[in-house]
Amino acid sequence: MGKLREPLKDLAGCGLPSALEVMGERWSFLILRAAFNGLVHFEEFSSELGIARNILSNRLSRLVEHGVMERTPCAADRRKIEYRLTPKGHDLLPAMLALRQWGEKYGSSGVSDLVLIDAEKGEPIAPIAIRAADGRELGWHDLAWQARGSTDQDDCC
Amino acid sequence: MGKLREPLKDLAGCGLPSALEVMGERWSFLILRAAFNGLVHFEEFSSELGIARNILSNRLSRLVEHGVMERTPCAADRRKIEYRLTPKGHDLLPAMLALRQWGEKYGSSGVSDLVLIDAEKGEPIAPIAIRAADGRELGWHDLAWQARGSTDQDDCC
DNA sequence: AATTACAGGTTGCGATATGCAACCCTTATC
DNA sequence: GATAAGGGTTGCATATCGCAACCTGTAATT
Numbered sequence: 001m002g003k004l005r006e007p008l009k010d011l012a013g014c015g016l017p018s019a020l021e022v023m024g025e026r027w028s029f030l031i032l033r034a035a036f037n038g039l040v041h042f043e044e045f046s047s048e049l050g051i052a053r054n055i056l057s058n059r060l061s062r063l064v065e066h067g068v069m070e071r072t073p074c075a076a077d078r079r080k081i082e083y084r085l086t087p088k089g090h091d092l093l094p095a096m097l098a099l100r101q102w103g104e105k106y107g108s109s110g111v112s113d114l115v116l117i118d119a120e121k122g123e124p125i126a127p128i129a130i131r132a133a134d135g136r137e138l139g140w141h142d143l144a145w146q147a148r149g150s151t152d153q154d155d156c157c
Numbered sequence: 158m159g160k161l162r163e164p165l166k167d168l169a170g171c172g173l174p175s176a177l178e179v180m181g182e183r184w185s186f187l188i189l190r191a192a193f194n195g196l197v198h199f200e201e202f203s204s205e206l207g208i209a210r211n212i213l214s215n216r217l218s219r220l221v222e223h224g225v226m227e228r229t230p231c232a233a234d235r236r237k238i239e240y241r242l243t244p245k246g247h248d249l250l251p252a253m254l255a256l257r258q259w260g261e262k263y264g265s266s267g268v269s270d271l272v273l274i275d276a277e278k279g280e281p282i283a284p285i286a287i288r289a290a291d292g293r294e295l296g297w298h299d300l301a302w303q304a305r306g307s308t309d310q311d312d313c314c
Numbered sequence: 315a316a317t318t319a320c321a322g323g324t325t326g327c328g329a330t331a332t333g334c335a336a337c338c339c340t341t342a343t344c
Numbered sequence: 345g346a347t348a349a350g351g352g353t354t355g356c357a358t359a360t361c362g363c364a365a366c367c368t369g370t371a372a373t374t
Contacts, residue, residue: 013269016190016253019260024183026332033173036297042351052333057352067263079341079350088263093297094285095255096173102252103176106224106245112170112305118289119301126288128251132275133283135292140193140250144276148269183361199322209362214323236321236370 022066023092027051027059032089032096035069040082068092098128179223180249184208184216186256189242189249192226197239225249255285 023029027049034045046056060083063069068089074080097116104112115124130138180186187206196202203213217240220226225246231237254273261269272281287295 013271014190014257015260015262015264015269016186016257017260018264019256020183020186023256024186026181029173029177029181033171043349046351052335053351054334054353055332058331077342077350081351090297091259091262094287095252095259097287098252098255098285099176099180100171100173102249103172103174105172105248107172107175112172114170114302115305116300117303118293118295119299121289121291122303123290124303125295125300126290126292128255128285128287130251130254130285131283132278133280134278135283136275138275138282140247142276143273143282145271146274146279146281148272200320203322209364210322211324211363212361215360234321234371238322 019095022063022068023095025059025062027055028063029096029099031056031059031063032068032085032092033100035083035085035089036093036096040084041080042083045083063089094128101127176252179220179225180252182216182219184212185220186253188213188216188220189225189246189253190257192240192242192246193250193253197241198237199240202240220246251285258284 023032030049030051031045034048039045039048042056042060045051045060046053049056051059060069060071064071064083067086069083070086072082072084074082117124130143132138132142180189184206187208188202191202191205196205199213199217202208202217203210206213208216217226217228221228221240224243226240227243229239229241231239274281287300289295289299
């Protein structure tokens with residue numbers, strides 16, 4: 001059984017607060033989902049999500065500020081602007097899918113009739129899980145904290 | 158290359174909104190993190206997170222309502238109440254870690270000096286990733302949507 | 315038994331964030 | 345030049361957040 005407690009009480013040493021600073025606001029994840037689905041224009045997000053325009057404007061700016069999306073005026077029609085995911089944005093896919101799978105597992109809305117499949121083999125993907133380096137699936141009790149570069153287990157607080 | 162677009166525009170068929178309904182508010186994930194770290198009492202959450210008491214009260218009630226945490230009066234000292242994660246709550250760990258790993262990868266705060274390790278082997282865990290049934294790691298472009306129980310690829314919108 | 319302290323809240327009030335509708339500015343299209 | 349489309353901004357009403365003070369029921373102290 002792993003050491004349950006994360007020794008440091010401060011939130012500073014944890015990536016969660018910085019992740020939430022970007023993605024923790026209402027609509028951020030839904031905008032992300034829409035972007036993954038290929039939406040790029042302000043009006044698309046607006047009509048698709050039903051989000052208020054001022055909030056959408058605010059969120060898009062924020063996502064761009066934080067490097068999750070990229071804002072590029074469209075060369076062909078200079079009224080149009082394209083919002084696209086950056087690599088940093090693409091890296092949110094596991095987190096989004098994990099959240100989504102959880103929501104689907106427990107959500108009130110009946111299971112979606114769509115499944116994500118591995119396009120190469122045509123089989124549904126595995127549920128997102130915590131895995132050891134060798135691929136074994138791990139639960140919370142299989143985990144422990146370790147100081148980086150150390151071999152010693154901490155035993156703090 | 159996968160079919161990029163998720164055909165249905167409605168959010169109903171997607172677990173993300175229902176997940177966000179529970180976990181999408183400010184503090185929800187930080188409370189979850191604290192709970193994973195073994196905190197159980199109101200005052201612990203309050204002092205640890207620095208969250209306002211009324212909001213904490215509200216969030217805990219909400220998490221209990223949604224079955225993520227469980228509220229049990231303490232038999233030994235009946236002033237005390239224990240808030241513990243349910244199995245549904247424990248199932249949020251992959252999502253939380255994915256978010257956290259993302260925040261640590263890109264966050265402004267320097268990398269934490271703590272690493273999660275597989276307690277059995279003592280090695281750091283693998284980054285949370287999307288995997289095929291056979292364990293291959295997949296990116297967004299390796300994915301496609303498929304109607305449940307069908308072999309046919311949809312090609313909508 | 316009375317007093318104090320502790321755990322877990324609730325209440326009021328000001329500060330933010332959100333949602334809605336209307337308006338604005340720039341760039342196409344006719 | 346008139347009109348419309350895309351991408352916003354502005355004003356105002358409402359909901360949520362954060363802080364401090366207060367309340368309630370249960371130990372612990374005297």
